[in-house]
Amino acid sequence: MKSTSIHPTQSNAFAEIIFLFGPTGVGKTELLLDLDPKKFSVINADSIQVYRYLDIGSAKASLEVRHSIPHHLIDIKDPWEQFSVGEFIAYADQAVASIHQEGKIPVISGGTAYYFKHFLYGLSEAPPSDEGVRLAVAQRIEQNGRAWAYEYLKQIDPISAQRIHPMDMYRVSRALEVYEKSKRPLSSFSLPDTPRNGMHPLVIGLMRESDQLRTRLALRIKQMFDQGLEDEIRSLLRMGAQMSWPGLQGIGYREFFQAMEHGEWSRSIIADQIERNSRLYAKRQMTFFKSFAQVQWMNADEKGEILTAIQRYLHPDCMSLQ
Incomplete structure (x- = not known):
């Protein structure tokens, strides 16, 4: 399917x-x-x-x-x-x-x-996924590591970081993608x-x-x-x-x-x-x-x-x- x-x-x-x-x-x-x-x-x-x-x-x-x-x-x-x-x-x-x-x-x-x-x-009203931004985020995570990705999320969007498990890289990546694309934290979208x-x-x-x-x-x-x-x-x-x-x-x-x-x-x-x-x-x-x-x-x-x-x-x- x-x-x-x-x-x-x-x-x-x-x-x-x-x-x-x-x-x-x-x-x-x-x-x-x-x-x-x-x-x-x-x-x-x-x-x-x-x-x-x-x-x-x-x-x-x-x-x-x-x-x-x-x-x-x-x-x-x-x-x-x-x-x-x-x-x-x-x-x-x-x-x-x-x-x-x-x-x-x-x-x-x-x-x-x-x-x-x-x-x-x-x-939510957050922007849709953007393949280019998503790939760029994935490359940064690969270079810097998963722990870095979650720490960075805590800095830019502490509310989303509290909601997302540190090992849930799909949703961590999505939150980082939204921030990179909109310069707004994911949690700010209603x-x-x-x-x-x-x-x-x-x-x-x-x-x-x-x-x-x-x-x-x-x-x-x-x-x-x-x-x-x-x-x-x-x-x-x-x-x-x-x-x-x-x-x-x-x-x-x-x-x-x-x-x-x-x-x-x-x-x-x-x-x-x-x-x-x-x-x-x-x-x-x-x-x-x-x-x-x-x-x-x-x-x-x-x-x-x-x-x-x-x-x-x-x-x-x-x-x-x-």
Whole structure:
């Protein structure tokens, strides 16, 4: 599937759409299994799960789960390809239209906060990508290093630097490109403040107590190694994987490549780094998600209440599940 063939739909028939988000490890996939596949389809909003071959480290929904309830926007890119938020909006728009045509309800589920924000409000007014400027920025990063790029971003655009992970070179580069082209920080460009296409989604945020989330993250990381995460990394290396691949910027992958840069491959050290980075990421996710308006925050274990909230959104006059 080529991104060049994808264009945002102009349909304003976003009659019913559900956002389901929360920090990594909170239990989004578990909840999706409780939805009726005859009524709902899922649109993935995780920036790593869009990539083929990145299954275990991304905690991608298993084939069994995807057979239980249809999923869109999984395995649509190769890990060496870029996948921008603009492409996400275009793909998701088409998926929403397709799901509505089937008479079903789209559920956008994941943990990539800016996917949700830009899907709801659209892209910022920042200038479009310029290939010449982008290549010039890439050359400077190659000459001076990734650490230099992030430090430079902190100088010219501290707000964007706070939002972007130091290892996310795609978005660091994009912020530097915008500054070089416009002489304005990326964070200075405003987002639209009204939903696109007349959307009125049900926005559900899943949460857990911090200790419980930490325990779940530790268990999940252990399960990833037990399921063969190291073998997945070795398979990627046989494909010629490089640390610069966009798909390998995600937690669960970059830690291996950072370790190899230092000539180390210790399972325990890498696992500790993945767990630490996952905890920090979960905190950043919650900070971002809490900036959203009209979110119904619900405990991930309260599945009955969550399903009731969905029922009330779809059928306002019906106050109980059938």
